[in-house]
Amino acid sequence: MNCVWCHKPRGGVIFPVDGHVCPRCQDPRQREWVRELDQAAHGVLRSTQRDGILWPYGANIEMETRAALLQWAESYGLKMSGSRTRCGTGLHWLDKGQCNWQRCSRDGLPDFFDHTSLWKYRKTGKPALVLNQPYGDVDPRRVDAFLSEYPRLTSEVKQDGWYAYTTTAVYIWNRTNAA
């Protein structure tokens, strides 16, 4: 995506009023906001020396999504899972803390598995949540039915996710790990 000021593809992020502005063209207030949210994301998201904060899809390109994600994570006491789980569905990781399936893939998952992210409880460091944020409505009964094989996991369907305003937040919790 090109910067609205220099029209060059120099990275950067989308601001509410200006649109996509590259790091070089950001004004001091924009730069400060980026820095502020990066700082707030430490302990919530993973980071690397080279790339800084690893914002998940959506938040990687949009400031308002970054702000919404941080507020959301704070209110639920969550941090993004740092474990490089090979669990394709996230559910084995969530249920047992690990995935022992030779080939765990997302094949055959219901369509509400979209924009999936994995979260841990800050307090215990244990698997807390598989969050899906699909577009459109999701019938909570479909989520419940899908989870029938996982007696420890519970579900919630809400509208309070961070990905985008038109998405539904489908929560799959392992509350036994909360304390």
Ligand SMILES: [Zn+2]
């Ligand atoms: Zn620019």
Ligand SMILES: [Zn+2]
């Ligand atoms: Zn798995």
